[in-house]
Amino acid sequence: MSNLEQTLSIIKPDAVERNLDEKIKSIFLTHGFKILKEKKIKLEKSDAEKFYKVHETKPFYNDLCEYLSSGPVVVMVLEKEEAVSSNRKLMGATDPKKAEEGTIRKQFGISIDKNSVHGSDSVDNAKIEIDFFFKN
Numbered sequence: 400m401s402n403l404e405q406t407l408s409i410i411k412p413d414a415v416e417r418n419l420d421e422k423i424k425s426i427f428l429t430h431g432f433k434i435l436k437e438k439k440i441k442l443e444k445s446d447a448e449k450f451y452k453v454h455e456t457k458p459f460y461n462d463l464c465e466y467l468s469s470g471p472v473v474v475m476v477l478e479k480e481e482a483v484s485s486n487r488k489l490m491g492a493t494d495p496k497k498a499e500e501g502t503i504r505k506q507f508g509i510s511i512d513k514n515s516v517h518g519s520d521s522v523d524n525a526k527i528e529i530d531f532f533f534k535n
C-alpha cells in the first residue's frame with residue numbers, strides 16, 4: 400500500500416558553511432526523495448526559538464537556537480514513501496559519534512549541535528514544521 404509522506408529537512412549552518420548543501424541534496428535524491436520545495440534562509444534567533452519550542456525546557460535550548468540562527472540554512476520539503484522514518488534513518492543518530500556508517504550525520508556531522516541536518520520526527524510534526532517555513 401502506498402504511504403507517500405512529506406517531511407521537513409534542514410541543512411544546518413555547519414554544513415552550509417562547508418558548502419555541503421548540494422552534496423547532501425544529491426544524497427536525498429539518490430535515496431529516492433523528491434525535493435518539492437527549497438529555500439536558503441538566515442533565521443533570526445527568535446525564529447529558531449519558535450521552531451524548536453518543543454525543546455524550550457532543555458538545557459541545550461539556548462545554544463541550539465543561537466546555533467541554528469548563526470548562519471544560512473537550507474530548508475526543504477522532501478517527499479517519498481514513508482518519508483519521515485526514511486529520512487531519519489538516512490540522517491542517523493542525533494549524535495554523529497553514535498550514527499551508523501553511511502548516514503549523513505556520520506559522514507558530515509561534527510558534534511551533537513553541529514550535526515548537519517534536521518528532520519521531522521513524526522508525520523504530525525512534519526506538517527507543523529512544513530507550515531512553519533512554507534505557509535504564506
Ligand code: CMP
Binds near residue numbers: 459
Ligand atoms: P535536531 O534533530 O535538529 O533536533 C534538536 C537538536 O538539538 C538536535 O538535532 C541536536 O542538534 C540538538 N541537541 C543538542 N544537545 C542535545 C541533546 N543532549 N540531546 C538531543 N539533542 C541535542
